[in-house]
Amino acid sequence: MKLHSVFIILMSVSLCVACHQEKHEEKIESTFIVTSPIQQDIEIFKNYVCQIHSSQRIELRALEKGYLQKIYVDEGKPVKKGQILFQIVPTVYQAEVQKARAEVDFASIELANTKSLADSSIVSSTELALIKAKKDKADADLALAEARLAFTEIRAPFDGMMGRLEVRLGSLLDEGELLSTLSDNSKMWVYFNVGEVEYLDYITGAQKDEPRAIKLELANKKLFSHTGVLETIQADFNQENGNIAFRAAFPNSDGILRHGETGLAQLPLKISGALLIPQKATFEILDKKYVYVVAEDNTIQAREISTSYEMPHVFVVTEGLSSKDKILVDGLRKVKNNQKIKYDFVDQHKVLAELDQLRAE
Numbered sequence: 001m002k003l004h005s006v007f008i009i010l011m012s013v014s015l016c017v018a019c020h021q022e023k024h025e026e027k028i029e030s031t032f033i034v035t036s037p038i039q040q041d042i043e044i045f046k047n048y049v050c051q052i053h054s055s056q057r058i059e060l061r062a063l064e065k066g067y068l069q070k071i072y073v074d075e076g077k078p079v080k081k082g083q084i085l086f087q088i089v090p091t092v093y094q095a096e097v098q099k100a101r102a103e104v105d106f107a108s109i110e111l112a113n114t115k116s117l118a119d120s121s122i123v124s125s126t127e128l129a130l131i132k133a134k135k136d137k138a139d140a141d142l143a144l145a146e147a148r149l150a151f152t153e154i155r156a157p158f159d160g161m162m163g164r165l166e167v168r169l170g171s172l173l174d175e176g177e178l179l180s181t182l183s184d185n186s187k188m189w190v191y192f193n194v195g196e197v198e199y200l201d202y203i204t205g206a207q208k209d210e211p212r213a214i215k216l217e218l219a220n221k222k223l224f225s226h227t228g229v230l231e232t233i234q235a236d237f238n239q240e241n242g243n244i245a246f247r248a249a250f251p252n253s254d255g256i257l258r259h260g261e262t263g264l265a266q267l268p269l270k271i272s273g274a275l276l277i278p279q280k281a282t283f284e285i286l287d288k289k290y291v292y293v294v295a296e297d298n299t300i301q302a303r304e305i306s307t308s309y310e311m312p313h314v315f316v317v318t319e320g321l322s323s324k325d326k327i328l329v330d331g332l333r334k335v336k337n338n339q340k341i342k343y344d345f346v347d348q349h350k351v352l353a354e355l356d357q358l359r360a361e
Contacts, residue, residue: 063151193243
């Protein structure tokens with residue numbers, strides 16, 4: 001009987017201790033962190049899917065019909081301006097040049113003899129003019145034959161990089177047939193489409209004639225080592241999707257970028273008086289964002305907000321809040337709407353600094 005009494009006493013003490021601990025923990029948990037939105041000028045980088053193109057890219061085509069005699073280059077290799085790339089069998093064109101030269105020589109001798117006779121008044125000036133015209137025609141035929149002979153050599157018009165070879169040695173080429181492509185990759189153009197809102201934010205935030213640095217994230221999620229400059233904006237918006245095309249130029253001295261690559265162009269946008277809140281202070285219901293706003297009587301009320309841009313740990317709020325509001329930062333799942341809470345107010349800069357520290361760790 002005594003043992004039973006002792007057991008009851010011990011159980012009572014344990015329950016009291018547990019109850020006390022539970023109340024103590026509840027008291028600790030009921031103190032929440034609250035902060036206010038901050039308003040300041042910011043610059044963010046908005047990501048856009050982009051296409052990367054060579055600043056100069058041409059198709060290399062056969063200028064004359066014939067058999068492909070030699071290929072002097074390989075795919076993906078750099079070439080210099082004036083370097084011979086392809087050779088079409090020149091035999092027929094060389095014969096035409098020789099024939100045209102012989103006709104020029106004959107016409108030159110005939111013109112010299114006729115001029116001598118004309119000086120002696122043996123032939124008329126009209127006959128001399130006819131012979132001279134014959135000589136001019138022979139010169140023109142020779143120039144044409146030499147040009148057609150030169151067309152059998154396909155040379156690089158500028159420094160660049162060879163594309164895929166579309167023909168093989170010995171192929172019978174038609175006039176105008178595609179042989180390959182040549183790309184100047186020393187400077188790359190990056191194209192991306194920007195919505196109307198972002199376009200207006202960019203234009204109103206940019207200084208006149210001020211070059212704006214643009215970053216490029218490659219497919220491996222790493223930033224390209226060089227920054228680019230926005231060169232031009234297309235004249236008109238696309239009526240189907242409401243976008244306008246931007247073009248930025250990037251130096252490519254290392255040759256990393258190639259024609260046809262994709263990536264993310266990071267466009268800088270300056271926003272004046274942006275209202276910022278921590279991302280962790282928000283929650284979503286049916287794709288809508290909400291925050292808990294603390295009223296004067298310390299009760300919390302869920303309020304819908306609209307956001308425009310997202311930065312590390314931060315949302316830019318466009319509707320629903322002011323810089324004077326107080327919002328709940330943590331414990332969002334532990335409270336209910338219209339619940340009265342006890343809180344500690346913490347400046348948002350300190351909240352964000354702690355989040356950055358956690359991210360770094």
